Amino acid sequence: MITLRQLAIGYGATPLFPPLSGQFTAGSLTAVVGVNGAGKSTLLKTFAGLLPPLGGSLSFSGGKPPRRAYLPQQAExxxxxxxxxxxxxxxxxxxxxxxxxxxxxxxxxxxxxxxxxxxxxxxxxxxxxxxxxxxxxxxxxxxxxxxxxPLILLDEPFTGIDSATTQILLQAIAQLHRQGRTVIAVLHDMSMVAEHFPQALLLTPQACHWGAAERVLEQVPRYRAERQPDLRAVAP
Ligand SMILES: Nc1ncnc2c1ncn2[C@@H]1O[C@H](COP(=O)(O)OP(=O)(O)OP(=O)(O)O)[C@@H](O)[C@H]1O
Known part of the structure; x- marks a missing residue:
């Protein structure tokens, strides 16, 4: 549904992360992760049509952008x-x-x-x-x-939100996914990504990792470290 070819994004001359190529297939459910300032919100704003890319291209199946529902960070x-x-x-x-x-x-x-x-x-x-x-x-x-x-863009939908609301919103996202919508959400909670998001896109200034969430999360040092005790527990 959304194809990125060497997409470069940012505000000045220097892109926030290396050029990004790949595809969000129709009906996919993807978490965008990365440290503060990695460019997650900027990427979502670019998908929402609020910012032009610095380079490369962003194309949509059908030729023109689909209707997009964009939920910005609450502070905005x-x-x-x-x-x-x-x-x-x-x-x-x-x-x-x-x-x-x-x-x-x-x-x-x-x-x-x-x-x-x-x-x-x-x-x-x-x-x-x-x-x-x-x-x-x-x-x-x-x-x-x-x-x-058909395209839903969520920027940190759970930040500062109570757990009851988080559960309700996770159910709403799962429902959107079942309905075949393409959902892209910026998230900070890696355990939540692992549990609820089949796909992930990790942005870092050096490289981007994109694919099955469990494989992408292995590239996140904090997540790897958190899981170490579990791994030790099951080791023979
Ligand atoms: N309007 C703007 N003009 C110039 N630079 C900006 C603007 N908005 C954000 N930036 C810068 O672009 C970089 C990426 O910002 P962005 O908000 O996309 O990061 P993020 O990964 O979403 O971070 P966070 O997890 O803290 O929300 C940051 O260094 C930020 O300071």
Whole structure:
């Protein structure tokens, strides 16, 4: 679905990591990992069409970019915007209905279903400004669900989020995967990657590693070190 050919990204003349080539196949579920500043968010912004590549190319099957649902890091969102929870979620219907298309029955039931999926039905009429960080993240996920985009881009969706919300959002991601969406998520928790993500892409300034998550994670020193005690435990 997305083919990278010698893709170079960054903000100045120097790319953040070596040119990247490969493919995100349709329906794949990939975690993007790497240390702080490796370029994970920048890569996602490039996929979202918010930043042009410095070099190489990014192409999509079908010739043009598919509809993309992009969830940026929470810090980049304006919490003070005066809007109710259900209206924020309904904004996810705009790509299909148009901004002034109004909410038909189908869109309304999509919004209600998405809020139920993330356990937020009871707060549908609450102002967004009154939500906790975890509640806000659930609502933003509900907005993402109603977008029904074939390509989903998630930037650190679990950072600073309580464990109950994390479990709900992991289930929502698994559901998107079962529906055949292509999901690319920036993550910091390597155990979570190992458990829930079949594919991984590790970015470092020296080299990028891309493929089956268990093999890619072997390249992460911190993850290898954490697993050493387990390996010793099963050794004869
Ligand atoms: N708008 C910008 N202009 C110039 N440089 C930027 C800009 N945004 C980020 N950078 C720099 O680009 C590099 C990569 O940033 P990016 O946010 O993509 O890293 P990251 O891997 O997502 O890090 P983190 O895990 O801390 O979120 C960093 O050195 C950062 O300082």
């Amino acid at each position: 969102l304006d919490r003070q915007f005066p809007i109710a929870v259900s209206d924020l979620v309904a904004m996810g219907c705009w790509p299909q209905s148009g901004m002034f298309g109004g909410m038909n029955k189908r869109a309304t039931s999509q919004v209600n279903e998405a809020l139920a999926n993330v356990g937020m039905s009871a707060l549908a009429r609450s102002p967004v400004g009154e939500l906790s960080g975890g509640q806000l993240q659930r609502v933003l996920f509900a907005r993402l669900l109603v977008q029904q985009a």
